[in-house]
Amino acid sequence: MKKIVIGSGNQHKIEEIKAYFSDLKFDFVGLDPELELPEVIEDGKSYRENALKKARQRAQELNEIVLADDSGLSVDYLDGAPGIYSARFGGEDLDDQAKYLKVLELLRGLPESKRKAAFISVIALVDPFNDLEIIVEGKCSGFIAEEPAGENGFGYDPIFYLPKYDKTMAQISQEKKNKISHRGHALKKMKRELKQRYQK
Numbered sequence: 001m002k003k004i005v006i007g008s009g010n011q012h013k014i015e016e017i018k019a020y021f022s023d024l025k026f027d028f029v030g031l032d033p034e035l036e037l038p039e040v041i042e043d044g045k046s047y048r049e050n051a052l053k054k055a056r057q058r059a060q061e062l063n064e065i066v067l068a069d070d071s072g073l074s075v076d077y078l079d080g081a082p083g084i085y086s087a088r089f090g091g092e093d094l095d096d097q098a099k100y101l102k103v104l105e106l107l108r109g110l111p112e113s114k115r116k117a118a119f120i121s122v123i124a125l126v127d128p129f130n131d132l133e134i135i136v137e138g139k140c141s142g143f144i145a146e147e148p149a150g151e152n153g154f155g156y157d158p159i160f161y162l163p164k165y166d167k168t169m170a171q172i173s174q175e176k177k178n179k180i181s182h183r184g185h186a187l188k189k190m191k192r193e194l195k196q197r198y199q200k
Helices: 011-020 048-060 083-088 096-107 174-178 182-198
Strands: 002-006 028-030 067-073 116-127 134-142 160-162
Touching: 002 011, 011 096, 011 174, 011 182, 048 116, 067 083, 067 096, 067 182, 083 134, 083 182, 096 116, 116 182, 134 182, 174 182
Parallel strands: 002 028, 002 067
Antiparallel strands: 067 116, 116 134, 134 160
């Protein structure tokens, strides 16, 4: 069974990706926490650049097929912020709750029409054995809620409101999230690529 390393230290993200690809004949594994790998400096100007840099660096270091993603929240009123800086918005030392509370504070008092937002995810796979790079993108549109709600998600999920379901991303099931989320859309595209290229 072909091994693919998920180039992330985020356990939530690793489990989400592994669950989505569970029906494929690949052995998906997270990064070994005992490996003292140098940090990937995410200095790209786009999700695409950062995702590809992470996948390329880890593939070179490990000599393995690596899948990596870069994702974030883009708020129209904030000119696309937090964007590619979503993971460190407001400072490296802030936890998820502090980050999304900062977004809520910046939008406090604004009507729904000015609270449009989107989650964006770019997933890159680098296969050093076949000199192959695959890049896919997914997007999920919604609004920033006035208050956080839900316990199921992580990151900015508790404040990302989905009008179709009248719930935040953190209030829907993981199964539903896999179908409609930005990462879900990107994973769907990546699954199609993996089937076409490796499981003919």
